[in-house]
Amino acid sequence: MHELTLMQSVLQTVEQDAAQHGINRINKVKLVIGQLTMALPDSLIFAFEALKPGTMFSDASLIIEERHAQCTCHSCQQEYKLDDYFQFVCPTCGSTDIEVEGGKELYIDYYEGD
Ligand SMILES: [Zn+2]
Structure with a gap:
């Protein structure tokens, strides 16, 4: 399971x-x-x-911020946020000549502890 491995490395970091x-x-x-x-x-x-029971995270809460990818249509210059269905088609003109930026972020923004 991808997320379990990912979370293990987050907690380790x-x-x-x-x-x-x-x-x-x-x-x-x-x-x-x-x-x-x-x-x-x-x-x-x-x-x-x-993963958190019995660790330094046992009382911690997890906050997740999801970032959407930003798409730009090369045909009509329309900019739009990629939706949850991953439609790489311009909603304005139907072109598939789309440039995708962002959406690949994966990092620990911050943590708090004492
Ligand atoms: Zn377009």
Whole structure:
């Protein structure tokens, strides 16, 4: 399961960083996830809940911000946000000559702890 592996590495990264800053307990972790990463927020939350008991994350909450990809049509210059159905077709002119930007973000925005 992709999200479980992903969440394991997120927790590991936070853990290492927290250790360097003398932080023993994590209260909050915020992730930014681009829609093109195909990581499902529900699955990430599920993985987080499954992994956190007995760790420094046991009382932590997870916040996920989803970023949509931005599309630009080369035919009519229309700009639009990629929807959840991944339609790489211009909603204005029907062209498939689309440039896609963003949506591949996948990083820890911040975490809080003490
Ligand atoms: Zn167009």
